[in-house]
Amino acid sequence: MKKVIYLFVLCMVLGLAGCGQSQENKESSTESTSVQVENKNVSDIVSNEHLTNNDTANFQMPEEGYYSNDFDEILNITKEDDGTYRIEYSVTHLLYVENAIGTYDSETGILSFSGKDDRGNDIKAEIENKGDHLEVTVTQSNYEDIIGTKQEFFQADE
Incomplete structure (x- = not known):
C-alpha cells in the first residue's frame, strides 16, 4: 500500500x-x-x-558481550573463529537458550540466531543494534505468545 x-x-x-x-x-x-x-x-x-x-541509517553490528535488562533476562554474544556467533539468551520464567548459532547479515543489520531452548524446542530470533541497546525479536518458538515479542538489552558487567 x-x-x-x-x-x-x-x-x-x-x-x-x-x-x-x-x-x-x-x-x-x-x-x-x-x-x-x-x-x-x-x-x-x-x-x-x-x-x-x-531506526538507523547505518547498521551497527551488535557487539560481542553480555547484556541484560530489568527483568533479569540475558543475552550473551560471542563471535566464533568460523565467523558465526554463539548466543546465550533467556526469557524470564519461560525459556533459556544456550549455544544457539547466529549469523550477521550486513545488508539488513540483523544478527539472526537459532537453537534449542532448555526443553529441546526450536527457537529463532533476530538481534538488532539500536545504538544504546540491542533489540531481540523472537521469530519462531513453540511458545506462540512470544513470537513477535521485542526485548531490549543493555550492555552489562558479567
Whole structure:
C-alpha cells in the first residue's frame, strides 16, 4: 500500500514539475527533473522505510558481550573463529537458550540466531543494534505468545 502511495505522489510531482514552462524547456526540464525526482523519491522511500523499520541509517553490528535488562533476562554474544556467533539468551520464567548459532547479515543489520531452548524446542530470533541497546525479536518458538515479542538489552558487567 505504501508503494502505491509513493508511486502516486511521484506521478503527481512529475506532472507538476513542468508547469509554467515553455514546451521546449518543459521537455528538457521534465526529463532532468524526473530523473532527479525519481532517484530522490526512490532513495527517500527506501531510506524512510529503512529508518522506520530499523531506526538507523547505518547498521551497527551488535557487539560481542553480555547484556541484560530489568527483568533479569540475558543475552550473551560471542563471535566464533568460523565467523558465526554463539548466543546465550533467556526469557524470564519461560525459556533459556544456550549455544544457539547466529549469523550477521550486513545488508539488513540483523544478527539472526537459532537453537534449542532448555526443553529441546526450536527457537529463532533476530538481534538488532539500536545504538544504546540491542533489540531481540523472537521469530519462531513453540511458545506462540512470544513470537513477535521485542526485548531490549543493555550492555552489562558479567
